[in-house]
Amino acid sequence: MIRTTSLDLDDNASLWAATCEPGPASPPLMTERTADVVIVGGGFTGLSTAIAIARRFPDRGVVVLEAKRVGNGASGRNGGMALHWVNGVDATSEERCKRLYAVTTGAIEKMRSTIAEHAPHVRFRQDGCLEVYTDAKRAEEAQQKTEKMAKWGLPVRWLAGEELRKVCDAEGAVGAVLDPTTGQLHGLDYVLALKGLAISLGVTIHEESPVRSIEEGRTHVVRTDGGSVRAPTLVLATNGYTPRLGYLADRVFPLHSHAIATAPLPLERWKELGWGAIAGFTDDLDRIAYATMTADGRLLFGGGGNAAYSYYYGGRTSRPDDGAAAFAFVHDVLKRYFPKAADVPLAQRWTGTLGVTMSRVCSMGVAGEHRNVLYAVGYSGHGVVLANLAGDVLCDLYADHHDPWKDLPFYERRMGWIPPEPARWLGYQVMTRLTGKSPRTYEVDR
Numbered sequence: 001m002i003r004t005t006s007l008d009l010d011d012n013a014s015l016w017a018a019t020c021e022p023g024p025a026s027p028p029l030m031t032e033r034t035a036d037v038v039i040v041g042g043g044f045t046g047l048s049t050a051i052a053i054a055r056r057f058p059d060r061g062v063v064v065l066e067a068k069r070v071g072n073g074a075s076g077r078n079g080g081m082a083l084h085w086v087n088g089v090d091a092t093s094e095e096r097c098k099r100l101y102a103v104t105t106g107a108i109e110k111m112r113s114t115i116a117e118h119a120p121h122v123r124f125r126q127d128g129c130l131e132v133y134t135d136a137k138r139a140e141e142a143q144q145k146t147e148k149m150a151k152w153g154l155p156v157r158w159l160a161g162e163e164l165r166k167v168c169d170a171e172g173a174v175g176a177v178l179d180p181t182t183g184q185l186h187g188l189d190y191v192l193a194l195k196g197l198a199i200s201l202g203v204t205i206h207e208e209s210p211v212r213s214i215e216e217g218r219t220h221v222v223r224t225d226g227g228s229v230r231a232p233t234l235v236l237a238t239n240g241y242t243p244r245l246g247y248l249a250d251r252v253f254p255l256h257s258h259a260i261a262t263a264p265l266p267l268e269r270w271k272e273l274g275w276g277a278i279a280g281f282t283d284d285l286d287r288i289a290y291a292t293m294t295a296d297g298r299l300l301f302g303g304g305g306n307a308a309y310s311y312y313y314g315g316r317t318s319r320p321d322d323g324a325a326a327f328a329f330v331h332d333v334l335k336r337y338f339p340k341a342a343d344v345p346l347a348q349r350w351t352g353t354l355g356v357t358m359s360r361v362c363s364m365g366v367a368g369e370h371r372n373v374l375y376a377v378g379y380s381g382h383g384v385v386l387a388n389l390a391g392d393v394l395c396d397l398y399a400d401h402h403d404p405w406k407d408l409p410f411y412e413r414r415m416g417w418i419p420p421e422p423a424r425w426l427g428y429q430v431m432t433r434l435t436g437k438s439p440r441t442y443e444v445d446r
């Protein structure tokens with residue numbers, strides 16, 4: 001089967017891109033070559049998978065094809081919050097909570113040690129993030145759950161009153177869960193660190209090499225404008241762009257998150273404006289607002305309502321307009337939470353493509369007639385940790401070693417069906433406008 005891709009990629013205008021030197025580009029693919037593994041996509045998923053396979057199988061040839069520069073997608077445009085849990089999974093039992101927390105702790109720890117060993121310049125602060133509750137009933141439930149989790153030995157803590165105001169004086173915050181081992185990562189710093197590490201392990205990376213077609217078989221043929229790679233294993237590491245490659249178009253939809261960042265201010269000044277010494281927060285709304293504080297004192301803010309997220313007809317992965325109204329909306333949400341910061345000037349605004357599933361739970365597995373297509377997609381806004389974890393998962397699946405992951409909610413998870421256009425676009429508009437929420441299916445603790 002031959003799948004042709006329809007590319008639709010814009011440039012990365014994120015805060016991370018503006019505050020990071022990308023270094024020399026890897027050369028585009030200009031030959032016909034073979035490899036053991038060909039990976040499409042140079043974000044966290046693609047690079048973490050390349051590294052894991054190159055480490056475990058040093059004799060295998062691994063090639064990564066990236067349409068633009070590595071980190072061009074969400075990995076280089078995110079809020080950088082390195083969080084626990086799997087988005088979309090409401091774990092209720094002690095065993096499940098501990099397992100999910102342990103798996104995501106392992107992934108955060110691995111990122112921390114990769115930085116310490118290979119790239120100490122990567123900007124990463126690990127002083128905790130808050131989940132802020134703005135509704136009294138939801139806050140009460142969250143407090144009870146947090147206290148239960150604390151009894152089970154998880155290091156989470158409920159904050160309210162003066163204790164909360166000291167670290168985050170967000171208007172309307174009733175209480176918050178502090179998860180102290182989470183943090184904030186400079187997305188592009190880390191992508192570039194992974195790129196360097198992958199190359200040092202013998203991985204070949206071709207940038208500016210958009211994949212134009214994929215001929216699936218026992219040996220796949222992956223073609224770009226300049227050449228092709230023949231390989232018995234294909235890895236789809238294209239998250240929100242995957243439907244554009246002709247895969248999972250009825251399972252994953254690209255949702256655009258609008259984000260802004262302020263000019264830098266000293267931390268002392270931020271404390272006066274309502275932000276203390278923590279890396280970030282998300283709120284409790286369906287269309288969450290998220291905020292993180294960079295090492296140089298910029299507040300990065302995104303989401304906060306319907307207008308901050310867009311689905312474009314036909315699953316476009318670039319923004320068709322200047323997004324002015326959406327950015328103004330996000331800025332208003334920032335000002336609503338931190339009114340005293342209303343006059344801090346903005347320095348950056350950008351969008352990025354999230355890969356979203358109906359249940360918001362990601363899926364990692366093996367597909368294809370010959371069971372030789374690996375994929376990890378649909379992190380739905382939680383991919384900083386999960387897309388880095390994906391490297392270990394996909395490496396195990398490549399080695400036909402499934403057992404360590406079988407009990408996890410994302411393992412070969414069946415993603416819910418999403419109708420084709422025009423029903424998809426219409427359904428999205430109607431649902432978001434009538435309810436203020438995005439379409440989703442709720443699944444409690446599979």
Ligand SMILES: Cc1cc2nc3c(=O)[nH]c(=O)nc-3n(C[C@H](O)[C@H](O)[C@H](O)COP(=O)(O)OP(=O)(O)OC[C@H]3O[C@@H](n4cnc5c(N)ncnc54)[C@H](O)[C@@H]3O)c2cc1C
Pocket residue numbers: 005007009040041042043044045046065066067068069070071072073074075076077078079080081082083209210211212237238239240241244245257258259290302351352353354355376379380381382383384385386387
């Ligand atoms: C604005 C924003 C804020 C976010 N904030 C957070 C956060 O705070 N915390 C969190 O956990 N998650 C967050 N996320 C989500 C997280 O960043 C992603 O889930 C994660 O980066 C996905 O990584 P990935 O490698 O799978 O995909 P991507 O980083 O999207 O990489 C896919 C790559 O594939 C390339 N590509 C596409 N088509 C082709 C082709 N035909 N040929 C070759 N290459 C191709 C793209 O150029 C891209 O580089 C955010 C996302 C956005 C957009």
